[in-house]
Amino acid sequence: MIQSLHEDMFRISDKLPTEEEQRRVRHLILQNPGEDGAFTDDKLALTFSRCPHLETVVLSGAPETTDRTIVLLAQTATNLHGLNLSNCVEVTDVGLLELTNKSLPLQWLILNGVKGLTDPSISAVAKTCSRLIELELCDLPLLTPVSVRDIWSYSRKLRTLRLANCPLLSDKAFPSPPSLVLPEEPEVEDGEGPHPHQPTTWLEIIPPLILPHTTENLRVLDLSSCKITDGAVDGIVTHAPRIQTLILSGCSMLTDRALESIYRAVFQVARSCTELRCVDVALDFGA
Template structure:
């Protein structure tokens, strides 16, 4: 059956929206505006943060909040499904209450690193959005078990839940989440005043069968027993963050090698890690593309194993690894050409040789961290892409 013109335009416009080429359609005619408007309003993404992201983003966000505060109805408010407002320090309960009023059909909420609201706002969200699939309240700091328990009981369709560093959240919240949110694929529960216990992790593995991503950063009560339970229950795990989990041992971390489809792994500040363990993980998990080993004090042996096995590496952080030399960095540059972010801060033995190999081989590189890499000269830096973001580099004045 032939499609009516508005239906046909809507189907075409959905493809244009994917390439962010739909905005001019608003100005063509009333019909085009009527068909493109709801599509454009489905996905709203704004960033605060001022100088960190550019003043223009902050201005856009202020305009949006002003519109929301003044209007009880927006023409395309019911079209909004995805709302992301990150790095905004004035996201109050009243503003979120207006979101709930104006945007009744949201399934995806992301307030990462935004704060100013508390349990009251989360109660409103829980009551208004029973079909919520994605919620990120990372780093809010003002939430408690009361609102998290309410959220879990009222939003059983959640697939992504990030509540790390969100306030005074304890094992009570985790128990309710495990018994209500069976569909979860990602769960972030790190940090906070009351660190999550081994018992909570065992509850997660018992009741939530399809977890693919876990953020357990700074869960300082976790032990090797916990890691064993995780890798046994989730052999298909894709993302795992165990940074600052300093009660786990080298033997416990080695068990991660059982998750052979792992793509993102963060082990920041686990200073006890041995080169042997990193080598085993790299060889067993060749799909790792994001690897955070900041303050793990790795050596050339570990970096060379990563270069040899993880050819799809895009992000590698070995900040603070003082013994790293040109040998391993040059090998990494030659064998992992997809790297986009490379953090080498405090790798003091790196010289111009490694920088030239990076310049020659890493054409996709967007960021290079070189804080206190004092043996690199200006001529070598000039061989790098002029648009490359170089973080932390400075020259040491020569002594007279």
């Protein structure tokens, strides 16, 4: 019996497809580095230029991947639903912006350890990838609150967001609690009196993030080792009322007040979600 094209597509793991397989492969999973030279950037670029039906691609085992290869993937695999570029340190904003320019139907995107990525490409992901339900941005040393605020504002379908070990993230990256009141600047009469506070960095002048909506779909949020305070936790549990897993290990600036906010949110969720069976709140405030 002759199989249809849809039935004949398949998954390949930890090897590159042959010429015969290139037109049929749908899922390419390269998690484990092959022998020396198995997954070079040149080989990947040639492969992606010949694989038009790819839907999911994992390249965590191909750290030599460059922007050129990601551009070819975006141009060829027009039905790409998922992409894992973890530890592909040669990839930059150039490759990621090409993904967003092609309006691909991405539902999950994993960019852990892609250390050259900056705010413009992450903001572009938030604003253009409207179908995203999973986004992982751990270990990105250049990520700032600017792009994370866009994620809260535009990525309304997200169920999982991971931001662990991003050293520049602060409370400014997250929704502000409703009770936040900005301090008034002291009045200065006749040129006398205390001078107003001068921000030490440009991040300090970013206003609080006030959202007109709640993030109803978010279930998992990982903020391990981020420099956030109790105020950020207040805002998060208020704007993500259905969150089930909140990971705050290594957030050493948190105090007992953050725990109180989480407990209040848990009780509120339990009252409103009659089918709720489990809420996993993982906390470790360090030494």
